[in-house]
Amino acid sequence: MGLSHRSAQSHDHWFVTERDELHRSDAIELNGRSALNAAGIDIDDVVYLDLYSCFPSAVQVAVNALGLPLLDPDRPLTVTGGLTFGGGPGNNYGTHALATMTETLRKDPGAVGMVTSNGMFLTKHAVALYSTTPPRDEFRVTSPQLAVNARPRRVPTEHYSGTVQLETFTVRHDQQGLPERAIIVGRTGDGARTWSRSSDQGLMAALETEDLLGHSMRMADGHVEEISAVSREGLF
Template identity: 45%
Template sequence: MASFDPDAPVLVGVGELTRGPKTEPSELTEPAEMMASVLRLAAEDAGPGERLLRRAGVLAAAPTIAWGDGDPARRVGDLLGLDGVPSMRSSMQGGNGPQLLVNRLAERIQAGELDVALICGAEAVRSITTARKSGIELGWPAPEPERAADEVLEISRAGGSESEAAVAMIAPLMAYPLIENAIREASGRTVAEQQMRIASLWSRFSKVAAGNPYAWTPQRYSASELAEPSAENRRVSFPYTKLLNANIQVDQAAGLILCSAAVATGLGIDRDRWVFVHAGAQATDVWNLSERPSLDRSLAIEACGQALYEHTDAGPDDLRRIDLYSCFPAAVELAADALGLPIDDPSRPLTETGGLTFFGGPGNNYATHGIAAVCRALREGEPGELGLATALGWYATKHALGIYGTAPPAKPFATHSPEVDQTIRLVAEPAEADARAETCTVIYQRDGSPSYGILFALLDDGRRALAQSTDPSTMEAMTTDGFLGSTVRLDAERGFRPSP
């Protein structure tokens, strides 16, 4: 290995745990114990084990949905016997958190302010569901939501606006289909063409998951199985079927150990364990989806990518091991487009885990698994290869990215926060007017029947109008070619109908 900066941040240990659906109720331990377990695994993966854990200067965690404690790392530290180690956490809501934690802690290691950092997270929504259905008490300690970690990297903030809530756009499963259909309209593809494009992408993801021992659903699906609604793959929100959505009904945990190259050397950690963190970046798009000037691109990911490429003197073709955040196909399409990555290259399927549908979508912590998978892939790959992990929160709103490699970086690590244009598109108040349909989705009930449609439309003055419909014929029209770009009539009650 070439010479290296002793302060260079290095990932030396990764650990993962997937507690499958057949796990006995007596084995459904609390999320903090899951986090402690994967950190022990990560320490064993690095080699020194307990000696490495005892060197920790910070214990950081991504918060858990199933156990909403405000300082989860504190409980993990207690279980590991790491009394007095400062705790850190990311936002209570945000899949960008794990990569953001890596970026900030790597920055401190590079500056000589920190020797060893432990990063972890877990999700146990499946345990909660199992307990409720079985009528059992899990016996977990009560979470303390108001408890504060020693350091919190982000404040918590609602994901959307009042105008969005007024048309029942209140969750990712409503927001990402709007982005997806905006991407389709901008590309000029038909509904059928776009459906096959994203189903083929997801089929390639499922192939990766089928070979991942930590995947929740290690099964390969064909594009037609994913695209076509069925009893096992119901419609959820146009154009997405169930198997084009993230699966949060999982029990999974992952942990990372980050230290300086000097510490890794001093502890005798084998060089084949080392993965250098070359550069990081984080940025936020216009917060509310309805206020973004364009729905088919992410200015924040574009800015982060440019910063990473400039820092590392690398480009898209240099990235060989890639895990793009994949809660929905639209998230992958946005990132791939912004970073200059093709989505149909079989040699680079854009996931190392299998994605949030097939690997699993463990709440705020998926990206820890993504980073761990990139790290393993780099260790097993050709010397000097570069890898990329991306993470995002809310509606492709807040982003964190990192470039990794087994060779020492040419420049000292830095994490970048590039400026992103925050110019908003104004959202109009409800009123009678003609407008052009910009994007839409239809939300379906569990039996496959349409529940309501959401429309984003553009007025002649450039403002965006938000509307909803429960009319069956209108909802049917929304799923057909030609609806986007057509004229609709808005009313003062946030309703609409296609113009004759």
């Protein structure tokens, strides 16, 4: 059989724009730490992993938060092949991961496996530990939510005018595959976060062909006027 040892759940700051770092998850980090501490083990004691893999970025964020190597042939990040390849219609992938982890652990008695899940905009998170060996005491679910809530928050600002640093962006394409709109996120000098949209073809082409993260942008009333060629400073 496969036995649940420990589990932890919490959510990151609810509004994405308030999260201190868009490429990190405090909730995954603290969930992992909480579950592992409660089980009396550390991440190196976990033999099998299945990190929720709705998108590649979700896996990368989880790897960084849990202190795992991204590419370790001796400890893959999934036991199913991942959501895309292992199946999981609707919101059912977690069941596939748990079932496959149970089968995997039955073949390696005593080993520990970790399964993670997330929901919404990488917002809600859970981490659980499993093994064929019974836990040292009863199963418990912990929540480091208060610790997550205490992590720093960014203040959003609207209709900003001035110089910001390009924090991240995405370019949306139409049904013909042509660039349609850029959604751009910048940080002001005092650390606030501002969002902008642009349909400028030259700007979208530059965003898709050059590495502009961390570069300076000049904005007027929330619209990007120019991205500087000056190298990134202090953002990452």
